[in-house]
Amino acid sequence: MRATVMYGAGDVRIEKVPDARVTEPTDALVVITHACICGSDLWGYKLMPPGGPGRAMGHEAIGIVEAVGASVRTLRTGDLVVMPFAYSDGTCPFCQEGLNTSCVNGGFFGAGQMGGAQAEAVRVPQADGTLVALPVSRDDALMPSLLTLSDVMGTGHHAAVSARVGRGHNVAVVGDGAVGLCGVIAARRLGAEQIVILGRHADRLEIAKAFGATDAVSTRGEEAVTRVRELTGGFGVHSVLECVGTDDAMQMAIGMTRPGGAVGRVGVPHYEAIPASQPAFYRNITVSGGPAPVRSYITALLPDILEGRIEPGRVFDRTMKLDEVPAGYRAMNERKSIKVMVRP
Numbered sequence: 153m154r155a156t157v158m159y160g161a162g163d164v165r166i167e168k169v170p171d172a173r174v175t176e177p178t179d180a181l182v183v184i185t186h187a188c189i190c191g192s193d194l195w196g197y198k199l200m201p202p203g204g205p206g207r208a209m210g211h212e213a214i215g216i217v218e219a220v221g222a223s224v225r226t227l228r229t230g231d232l233v234v235m236p237f238a239y240s241d242g243t244c245p246f247c248q249e250g251l252n253t254s255c256v257n258g259g260f261f262g263a264g265q266m267g268g269a270q271a272e273a274v275r276v277p278q279a280d281g282t283l284v285a286l287p288v289s290r291d292d293a294l295m296p297s298l299l300t301l302s303d304v305m306g307t308g309h310h311a312a313v314s315a316r317v318g319r320g321h322n323v324a325v326v327g328d329g330a331v332g333l334c335g336v337i338a339a340r341r342l343g344a345e346q347i348v349i350l351g352r353h354a355d356r357l358e359i360a361k362a363f364g365a366t367d368a369v370s371t372r373g374e375e376a377v378t379r380v381r382e383l384t385g386g387f388g389v390h391s392v393l394e395c396v397g398t399d400d401a402m403q404m405a406i407g408m409t410r411p412g413g414a415v416g417r418v419g420v421p422h423y424e425a426i427p428a429s430q431p432a433f434y435r436n437i438t439v440s441g442g443p444a445p446v447r448s449y450i451t452a453l454l455p456d457i458l459e460g461r462i463e464p465g466r467v468f469d470r471t472m473k474l475d476e477v478p479a480g481y482r483a484m485n486e487r488k489s490i491k492v493m494v495r496p
């Protein structure tokens with residue numbers, strides 16, 4: 153089969169690899185109908201040192217179950233399923249608490265020996281706990297929005313939950329990528345009254361406004377902190393969704409949080425220590441977050457998509473074939489595309 157393999161910064165290739173197949177009784181084999189390129193894939197695209205073994209790419213997908221292992225109970229051949237970016241058994245103590253990304257039998261697609269989803273097919277471990285069957289046909293108009301349940305919509309939601317967004321709160325969203333934009337949807341869905349998006353791309357800010365952002369701030373650093381405080385009565389916001397992962401972004405996030413507020417971070421951190429520890433301490437600011445347990449969030453978010461209350465699929469601005477994926481990485485890296493959908 154064909155699959156996407158990354159060999160180093162700027163070096164993404166479509167290659168023939170051994171066919172994905174069921175190897176454990178708890179596996180399912182899923183033929184991919186829809187996948188996408190993630191903002192987190194761009195970290196490797198910028199920084200991966202060359203010379204090592206290639207890395208299978210992709211962790212977001214919708215597909216058709218082609219085969220299941222002997223002990224899979226809830227899925228059958230032909231089911232249309234959405235795949236969270238992490239697999240999980242659904243039964244261990246952490247899964248039962250809704251923290252599927254800490255599953256004791258879990259792991260991440262496109263990491264270590266696991267195959268990726270920017271491919272023709274993928275082996276899904278712990279299929280019963282991981283996959284969610286979708287009650288629509290594969291050509292349904294809702295497919296782009298349903299695909300965001302793999303990662304970005306659940307991750308934006310996790311940022312909002314971690315930042316303790318509540319009814320009547322004011323919220324800032326740091327980052328105007330697909331996760332930040334979904335964070336705006338999530339904040340509004342949880343009852344935020346004022347939502348300030350921080351970003352610098354007109355097309356993205358326009359989508360943010362359509363999703364419910366009330367204000368936009370396009371400066372950075374101290375200037376941005378001052379502006380957000382001005383917009384929110386001088387104190388800063390109750391909740392900040394940090395959707396970038398850099399030291400600068402976290403510094404800003406803490407700077408604009410009001411005393412007693414919270415920062416929910418979902419951008420993979422590219423800093424060693426959390427910055428602004430002293431101001432965070434003296435203002436009693438909670439910093440929370442991590443890899444979103446999107447599997448457990450699907451239950452809450454799926455009805456909102458099916459019934460048209462939210463439309464996170466609007467973050468996709470390009471659709472490409474598998475062979476075009478290297479161009480998709482380039483477009484997203486150069487900020488010419490917000491998020492690329494892949495149709496293998």
Ligand SMILES: [Zn+2]
Nearest residue numbers: 241244247255
């Ligand atoms: Zn588990």
